[in-house]
Amino acid sequence: MSPLDGYFCATCKQFHSGLPTSYAADFPDSYASIDEKEREQRALIGSDQCIVDNEMYFIRGLVEVPIIGFQEFFLWGLWASIWKEAYGEINEHWQTNGRENLIGPYKGRLNNELREYSQSTLNLKCTIRIQPLGARPLFFIDEPGHPLAIEQRDGISLERVQQIASALMHKNT
Ligand SMILES: [Zn+2]
Secondary structure (H helix, E strand, O other), rough: OOHHEEEEEOOOOOEOOOOOEEEEEOHHHHHOOHHHHHHHHHHEOOOOOEEEEEOOEEHHHHHHHHEEEOOEEEEEEEEEEEEEHHHHHHHHEEEEEEOHHHHEEEEEEEOOOOOOOOOOOOOOOEEEOOOOOOOOOOOHHHHHHOOHHHHHHOOOHHHHHHHHHHHHHOOOO
C-alpha cells in the first residue's frame, strides 16, 4: 500500500482512506469577509478571478510544495491580490496561446490565511508566474524566512502532509 492511500488521523484517531495532497480556498479572504448580503453588490467573482469594491483585484493560483521522496507536489490553491494593470493584462491574455512567455511575472500578495502555519500567510509577498493555457498561475513566496517559503523551497515530509490533512479534514466539524 502506498502512503498516499490513507493515513491515521491525529484529530479523530481513525484511519482515513486517501491522503489529500491539495486544498483550495474558494474565495480570497477579502471577499469571504464581506457580508453575504452585500457580496453581489460589492464584488465580482468567478472560478479564477475576483474584484472587490472596484479597487481590489485577485487571481487564483497554486503554491506548489515538493513532498520529499515523492514525485507529486502538495498544492495550496490560493488567491493573491495584484495590481489592476496586472489583472487587466492577465485577463486580456486569458485565452492567448503561449501567454506564459508573453506576460508576467507579476508581484502579488496572498489573500488567504492558512492556520497550518505558525506565521500569518495573509499579505505574504509572492511572485506570480503565468502558465500555459488551462493551467493556473504558480505563486512563489518571496519572503524567504516564512515557514511557507521554507516548505516551498525545501519540501515537506509525508508526516507533515498527514498532519495538514488531519487538521483540515475536521476544520468544519
Ligand atoms: Zn479524522
